[in-house]
Amino acid sequence: MKIGYPCINQTINxxxxxxxxxxxxxxxxxIDTVTKNLTCLQKILEFNIQHNLLFFRISSxxxxxxxxxxxxxxxxxxxxxxxxxxxxxxxQANIRISMHPDQFVLINALKPEIIxxxxxxxxxxxxxxxxxxxxxxxxxxxxxxxxxxxxISAMQRFVTNYQQLSSKIKSRLVIEHDDRLFSLQDCLAIxxxxxxxxxFDFLHHACLNNQETVREAVILASKTWQxxxxxxxxxxxxxxxxxxxxxxxxxxxxIDFAKILTATQGLDFDIxxxxxDKERSAIEALKIYNQF
DNA sequence: AGTTGTCAAGCTAGT
DNA sequence: ACTAGCTTGACAACT
Numbered sequence: 001m002k003i004g005y006p007c008i009n010q011t012i013n014x015x016x017x018x019x020x021x022x023x024x025x026x027x028x029x030x031i032d033t034v035t036k037n038l039t040c041l042q043k044i045l046e047f048n049i050q051h052n053l054l055f056f057r058i059s060s061x062x063x064x065x066x067x068x069x070x071x072x073x074x075x076x077x078x079x080x081x082x083x084x085x086x087x088x089x090x091x092q093a094n095i096r097i098s099m100h101p102d103q104f105v106l107i108n109a110l111k112p113e114i115i116x117x118x119x120x121x122x123x124x125x126x127x128x129x130x131x132x133x134x135x136x137x138x139x140x141x142x143x144x145x146x147x148x149x150x151x152i153s154a155m156q157r158f159v160t161n162y163q164q165l166s167s168k169i170k171s172r173l174v175i176e177h178d179d180r181l182f183s184l185q186d187c188l189a190i191x192x193x194x195x196x197x198x199x200f201d202f203l204h205h206a207c208l209n210n211q212e213t214v215r216e217a218v219i220l221a222s223k224t225w226q227x228x229x230x231x232x233x234x235x236x237x238x239x240x241x242x243x244x245x246x247x248x249x250x251x252x253x254x255i256d257f258a259k260i261l262t263a264t265q266g267l268d269f270d271i272x273x274x275x276x277d278k279e280r281s282a283i284e285a286l287k288i289y290n291q292f
Numbered sequence: 293a294g295t296t297g298t299c300a301a302g303c304t305a306g307t
Numbered sequence: 308a309c310t311a312g313c314t315t316g317a318c319a320a321c322t
Binding site for chain 3: 008018059102274276
């Protein structure tokens with residue numbers, strides 16, 4: 001099991017998700033920002049290797065405005081050497097990589113322009129993983145999307161639109177069930193029609209489920225991952241106390257985490273700690289895991 | 293130097 | 308009808 005955290009490291013003073021305002025866009029600004037981001041990404045990865053955190057989510061902001069029409073700069077060619085070097089580092093240390101485009105990526109949208117913008121954004125994410133020369137186990141996770149008042153149609157639209165995606169995207173795309181709309185079972189139904197792997201989220205499952213136990217759910221999700229996809233990816237957070245259902249905790253709850261480990265003992269998966277204090281909780285989680 | 297409104301993009305649920 | 312929340316974090320204009 002590999003343990004990791006998403007996008008941001010709070011220990012080292014370096015971020016790989018610097019951006020700027022669209023109004024200030026220029027090629028020089030883009031090159032400057034991306035150079036900084038790639039340098040910091042390397043430092044973060046080196047930190048992770050030192051601490052044996054071998055699962056990492058790369059920020060979608062690595063290349064600001066990459067999928068926006070304003071960007072006509074051939075950044076993949078320009079930064080190819082840097083990406084290759086980073087890819088080497090990742091592969092040598094055997095780090096698992098994921099990316100998570102934000103809520104604007106909806107391949108089941110009703111408006112064609114939202115779908116086409118979403119595809120551009122997915123293309124951008126896939127390009128990063130391709131430039132790193134990572135195999136098909138490096139994934140891009142999205143949710144099923146909106147329900148638009150008709151869940152069944154929304155799921156069907158996902159299936160139809162998914163089938164039209166390029167293999168560059170399809171080979172990396174996975175779906176994650178969410179905490180109020182599309183359950184694990186909904187995602188499994190989509191998997192049955194598309195073969196898309198299903199990423200498992202412990203907190204979402206606690207919020208919305210069909211009475212499977214955690215262990216049963218992890219096994220079901222695992223089966224959607226083929227050998228080339230790598231082992232199941234999971235997201236983990238615990239419920240914040242006295243907050244809205246689904247709200248992430250600000251620091252690791254060691255008791256809850258140990259409970260999850262007990263429930264899933266003997267199963268193989270990678271786990272991403274979606275917790276506010278990032279690498280601190282990931283390091284803590286690794287300690288608990290090593291005592292198991 | 294510190295504070296704070298705002299940022300490319302969308303949907304849902306609660307008010 | 309409006310807006311907080313979603314991985315919210317970071318930019319940039321203003322004190």
